[in-house]
Amino acid sequence: RWTADLWKKGLADWQQDGDRIKRLRAAVDMAIYTPGSNAGLPISVLKSFDAPSDAVLNDGDAFRDRIMSAVSGLLALLKIDADPINSREHILLSNILSNAWKEKRNLSVASLIQAIQVPPFEKIGFLDLETFYPSKDRLQLSMQLNNLLASPGFEAWMQGEALNIENLLMTKQGKPRISILSIAHLSESERMFFVTVLLNEVLAWVRSQSGTSSLRAILYMDEVFGYFPPTANPPSKTPMLTLLKQARAYGLGVVLSTQNPVDLDYKGLSNTGTWFIGRLQTERDKARVLDGLESASGSAGSQFQRQKMEAILSDLGSRVFLLHNVHEDAPVVFHTRWALSFLRGPLTRTQIKTLMDPRKNVSTETTAGTTTTAPAITTSTEQDLSQPPLIPPDIKQRIFTSSTLLPQGSRLVYRPGIIGLAKVRYADAKSKVDLWQDVALLTTITGALPETLWEDATPISPGNLDYDTEPAAQAQFAEVDSVLTRKTQYTTWEKELKTYLYQERPLNLWYSADPKLYSDPNENEAAFRARLKQLMREERDLQIEKLRTKYASRFDTIKNRIRTAEERVAREESQYSDKKLNTFLSIGTTLFGALMGRKVASASNVQKATTAARNVGRAAKEHGDIGRAKEALEIQQQKYAELEEEFQQELDKLEEPIHPEDLEIEEYPVRPRKSDLMVNEVAFVWLPWSVDATGISQPLYRLGGE
Known part of the structure; x- marks a missing residue:
C-alpha cells in the first residue's frame, strides 16, 4: 500500500496518472520471450541458418558479414574461440553456409552436422579438403555440434515461433508490439550466440526496408557491456556496428545503455547522435565518456568544449542527466521524471512464467508470418519392407534428407509421397507486379490416394528441399500403391497441377484505397x-x-x-x-x-x-x-x-x-495466365519417419511453410 501511494504521488507530481498507463497497455501488445527457456514465450533460433534475402545475397559485404556473424555465434555457443581468418572451424562452416546460401538452400542444425562430415566441396582455397581439415577432425567437430543438439537444454532453443523481426514488432492485425527478449537466465556463451543471431536478423530486416526519415522501430539493449568492447571482436560487434552506421536511414533507432562506460568501443559509438549521461563514479569513466563525446562531435562536424563539458559532468546529481545532441549547439541538463512503471527490478523466471502463461496458448494466433510445419504423429500398423519397392526408372524418384536425429530405440522407415515443382509468373499492371515464383507442393501417401491430390497437398518452401542420393543404411520402406508406379499417372498429375495452379493459386496481395497502395508479393x-x-x-x-x-x-x-x-x-x-x-x-x-x-x-x-x-x-x-x-x-x-x-x-x-x-484494406488476387505456368517435375518421394517399439511414428523431416 505504501509503495502504491508513493508511486501515485510521484506520478501526480509530474502530471501523470494511471490513465496514461492504461492507454499504453491498450495501444500496444506486450510480450516477454525467453530463448532457451519456456518460462516466457519460447522462440526458435534455427531460422538463423536459413538462406538470406536476395538483397543480402547480391551484396557481397552484407553476405560475408552475415556468414561471419552466424558462424561466430554458433562457435561461441560451442565455446570455441574462433578467429575468422585462422580458425579451421570458422573457415569450414563459412564455406558450408556460403555454398548452401548461394544455392538458396536453408540449413537445419542436423543438415549442418551432415555437411560437416561430408562437405559439398572437395577443396578449400587451393588445398584439398582432407589436407586442410581431415575427416577425423571434422567428425570431432560434428560430434561437438551433435552433443549440443542432443543435450536436454538445447531442445528449448528449437521450440516456439521462429525468430522473426516483423513478429516482434507487430501482431497479425498490425497492432504495435513491445517485445522483451530476456536473456538473464542464459550462460555467457548462450547470450553471445543469441544476441549475435538477433542482431543479424534485425540487420536483415533493416535492409529489406525502404529508406525513411521517420522512425519505424527502436532496438533497445539494456547493458551493452561485453558485446561492443574497444579491442576484442566478439561475433556481436560487427552487426552492432553496422546497425549503428546504417539503421537510422531505414527508420530503426538504436538505443544502447551501460553502467560500464570504460569498456566500450567509442570509435564505433561516434555514429551515435544523442547521448544521455548520468553521474559518473570515477575520473576514468569521465575521461572515456569525454573522449567518446569528442569523437562523436568531430564526426558530426560540430564543436566540442571539453572543459565546459567536464565541469557539467562533475556537477551532475542523482537522477540528473546531461543530454548531448551532436546536432545542437549546447548540451542540456535535465531531471528525470517519475517513472510510469513501477521499478520492480529484474523479474525471476517464475514471475515471467506467471505473466506469460495466459498467452502461451494464443501466441501463435497473434503473430504475423509463417511457422514451421511438419506432418502429424501417427500410429504405424503396416508391414515395412527391408528393400525399397521397385519404382520404374522413367519415374523421377527423390529421397528427403532427415532434419532430425533418429531417436534411440526407433527404426527408420521411408514412406511414399508425391512432390510437384512448378514456376508461376504473376503479372499485373495495376499493382506493378511481374515476378516468377517457385512453387513446391507435397502430398504424403499414408493409405489410399487422396481424391484431390494437389488440393490436399502441403505448400512448402523450395529453399527447404534437401535430398539424399541414397537411402540411409538399415532403413525400411513402406509398401507402395501400384498407382504410384505408373508413368501415365504422373503425366495426369502434371496436367492437374497446372490446372490447380491456374484456378486455385493466385498471388494474393493487399490493397488500400486511401492512401492508394498495393502490398509487395509475400508481404503479409x-x-x-x-x-x-x-x-x-x-x-x-x-x-x-x-x-x-x-x-x-x-x-x-x-x-x-x-x-x-x-x-x-x-x-x-x-x-x-x-x-x-x-x-x-x-x-x-x-x-x-x-x-x-x-x-x-x-x-x-x-x-x-x-x-x-x-x-x-x-x-x-x-x-x-x-x-x-x-x-x-x-x-x-x-x-x-x-x-x-x-x-x-x-x-x-x-x-x-x-x-x-x-486501416481499411482488402485482398487483391493476381491470377496467372495459362501461358505463364511451367511444371518442372512431378516426382515420387521417399519421406523419412521414425517408428518406435509401440508403433508410434513421427516424421524426421521438417518443412517450412511458404
Whole structure:
C-alpha cells in the first residue's frame, strides 16, 4: 500500500496518472520471450541458418558479414574461440553456409552436422579438403555440434515461433508490439550466440526496408557491456556496428545503455547522435565518456568544449542527466521524471512464467508470418519392407534428407509421397507486379490416394528441399500403391497441377484505397499495415513541416513586435525614472532655497518652482506612456498566445495517432495466365519417419511453410 501511494504521488507530481498507463497497455501488445527457456514465450533460433534475402545475397559485404556473424555465434555457443581468418572451424562452416546460401538452400542444425562430415566441396582455397581439415577432425567437430543438439537444454532453443523481426514488432492485425527478449537466465556463451543471431536478423530486416526519415522501430539493449568492447571482436560487434552506421536511414533507432562506460568501443559509438549521461563514479569513466563525446562531435562536424563539458559532468546529481545532441549547439541538463512503471527490478523466471502463461496458448494466433510445419504423429500398423519397392526408372524418384536425429530405440522407415515443382509468373499492371515464383507442393501417401491430390497437398518452401542420393543404411520402406508406379499417372498429375495452379493459386496481395497502395508479393497483412502506417506517418511529418514553415513567418513577425514593444516599455520606464529624479531634484532645490532664508517670491525661486511643477507633469506623462507601452506589449503577447493556440490546434489534427489495425484494406488476387505456368517435375518421394517399439511414428523431416 505504501509503495502504491508513493508511486501515485510521484506520478501526480509530474502530471501523470494511471490513465496514461492504461492507454499504453491498450495501444500496444506486450510480450516477454525467453530463448532457451519456456518460462516466457519460447522462440526458435534455427531460422538463423536459413538462406538470406536476395538483397543480402547480391551484396557481397552484407553476405560475408552475415556468414561471419552466424558462424561466430554458433562457435561461441560451442565455446570455441574462433578467429575468422585462422580458425579451421570458422573457415569450414563459412564455406558450408556460403555454398548452401548461394544455392538458396536453408540449413537445419542436423543438415549442418551432415555437411560437416561430408562437405559439398572437395577443396578449400587451393588445398584439398582432407589436407586442410581431415575427416577425423571434422567428425570431432560434428560430434561437438551433435552433443549440443542432443543435450536436454538445447531442445528449448528449437521450440516456439521462429525468430522473426516483423513478429516482434507487430501482431497479425498490425497492432504495435513491445517485445522483451530476456536473456538473464542464459550462460555467457548462450547470450553471445543469441544476441549475435538477433542482431543479424534485425540487420536483415533493416535492409529489406525502404529508406525513411521517420522512425519505424527502436532496438533497445539494456547493458551493452561485453558485446561492443574497444579491442576484442566478439561475433556481436560487427552487426552492432553496422546497425549503428546504417539503421537510422531505414527508420530503426538504436538505443544502447551501460553502467560500464570504460569498456566500450567509442570509435564505433561516434555514429551515435544523442547521448544521455548520468553521474559518473570515477575520473576514468569521465575521461572515456569525454573522449567518446569528442569523437562523436568531430564526426558530426560540430564543436566540442571539453572543459565546459567536464565541469557539467562533475556537477551532475542523482537522477540528473546531461543530454548531448551532436546536432545542437549546447548540451542540456535535465531531471528525470517519475517513472510510469513501477521499478520492480529484474523479474525471476517464475514471475515471467506467471505473466506469460495466459498467452502461451494464443501466441501463435497473434503473430504475423509463417511457422514451421511438419506432418502429424501417427500410429504405424503396416508391414515395412527391408528393400525399397521397385519404382520404374522413367519415374523421377527423390529421397528427403532427415532434419532430425533418429531417436534411440526407433527404426527408420521411408514412406511414399508425391512432390510437384512448378514456376508461376504473376503479372499485373495495376499493382506493378511481374515476378516468377517457385512453387513446391507435397502430398504424403499414408493409405489410399487422396481424391484431390494437389488440393490436399502441403505448400512448402523450395529453399527447404534437401535430398539424399541414397537411402540411409538399415532403413525400411513402406509398401507402395501400384498407382504410384505408373508413368501415365504422373503425366495426369502434371496436367492437374497446372490446372490447380491456374484456378486455385493466385498471388494474393493487399490493397488500400486511401492512401492508394498495393502490398509487395509475400508481404503479409501486418507488414502491409505497418508500411501503410509508415507512409501515412511520413506524409504527416511532411505536412507538419509545411505547417511549421507556414506559421514560422507569422511567429517571427509577432516576436519582432513583442521585442519592439519590450524595448519601448524599457525606454519609457527609463525616461520616467529620469524625469522622476529630475522632479525630485527641482523640488528639493526650491525647498532648500526657501529654508535657507531666501525670499520665497524671488524670481529664482519662482522659476525653480515652475520648473519643478513642469517636471511633475512630464513625469506623469511618462508614467502614462509606460502604461500605454505595456498595453501594446500585452496586445502582442496575446496575439502570440492566440497564434500559438491556433498552430497547436492544427498540429493536433495532424498528430492524431494512426492505428494500423483500423486501416481499411482488402485482398487483391493476381491470377496467372495459362501461358505463364511451367511444371518442372512431378516426382515420387521417399519421406523419412521414425517408428518406435509401440508403433508410434513421427516424421524426421521438417518443412517450412511458404
